[in-house]
Amino acid sequence: xxxxxxxxxxxxxxxxxxxxxxxxxxxxxxxxxxxxxxxxxxxxxxxxxxxxxxxxxxxxxxxxxxxxxxxxxxxxxxxxxxxxxxxxxxxxxxxxxxxxxxxxxxxxxxxxxxxxxxxx
Amino acid sequence: xxxxxxxxxxxxxxxxxxxxxxxxxxxxxxxxxxxxxxxxxxxxxxxxxxxxxxxxxxxxxxxxxxxxxxxxxxxxxxxxxxxxxxxxxxxxxxxxxxxxxxxxxxxxxxx
Numbered sequence: 001x002x003x004x005x006x007x008x009x010x011x012x013x014x015x016x017x018x019x020x021x022x023x024x025x026x027x028x029x030x031x032x033x034x035x036x037x038x039x040x041x042x043x044x045x046x047x048x049x050x051x052x053x054x055x056x057x058x059x060x061x062x063x064x065x066x067x068x069x070x071x072x073x074x075x076x077x078x079x080x081x082x083x084x085x086x087x088x089x090x091x092x093x094x095x096x097x098x099x100x101x102x103x104x105x106x107x108x109x110x111x112x113x114x115x116x117x118x119x120x
Numbered sequence: 121x122x123x124x125x126x127x128x129x130x131x132x133x134x135x136x137x138x139x140x141x142x143x144x145x146x147x148x149x150x151x152x153x154x155x156x157x158x159x160x161x162x163x164x165x166x167x168x169x170x171x172x173x174x175x176x177x178x179x180x181x182x183x184x185x186x187x188x189x190x191x192x193x194x195x196x197x198x199x200x201x202x203x204x205x206x207x208x209x210x211x212x213x214x215x216x217x218x219x220x221x222x223x224x225x226x227x228x229x230x231x
Contacts, residue, residue: 044123045209047220061218101171105154105213108177110165
């Protein structure tokens with residue numbers, strides 16, 4: 001059974017840092033690109049970042065470029081999102097998700113999410 | 121980045137069919153057959169319901185179907201059931217630095 005389990009969320013002050021983790025199991029982790037997608041409380045979904053199979057390529061939404069760093073450890077079947085210079089607008093539930101479909105354009109498995117709250 | 125436009129809410133009685141629209145531009149919905157749809161129940165993670173405009177993942181009911189015309193994609197739920205009450209989001213690949221864009225979300229209510 002495919003499982004994605006996020007951790008590391010919490011309350012942080014504006015300008016602070018947080019590191020999210022995502023533990024994957026039930027599939028060959030190194031065969032899949034992965035993503036972080038976030039959802040602000042009561043709001044819609046927003047794609048945050050992608051990472052390729054070996055972690056050598058990362059892609060970010062403009063609003064987090066230069067502040068967030070997406071990495072993976074295929075030996076540990078884990079993803080990480082280092083979030084620096086956090087802003088109030090970064091407050092959201094952060095989901096890790098497995099990329100699939102043609103062109104890598106959809107997500108077939110999602111974690112349960114971890115809540116990040118940035119206080120101003 | 122601007123989100124894809126969906127109606128805020130759609131409702132129907134059990135057994136009826138409803139359709140949710142998702143309007144974008146030629147840079148996303150209209151330019152690629154890479155539209156997907158997600159169902160989200162309160163407090164839960166999104167679930168993939170349709171991918172590449174009209175394909176259903178294994179395990180998803182055939183009551184869910186997708187289509188696209190021009191810059192607008194649609195999700196149709198036929199034979200509406202109480203368990204279908206949820207939020208639905210469309211998503212599309214976009215030819216910009218923001219690779220993916222989501223819709224504004226539609227709350228489906230079963231009357």
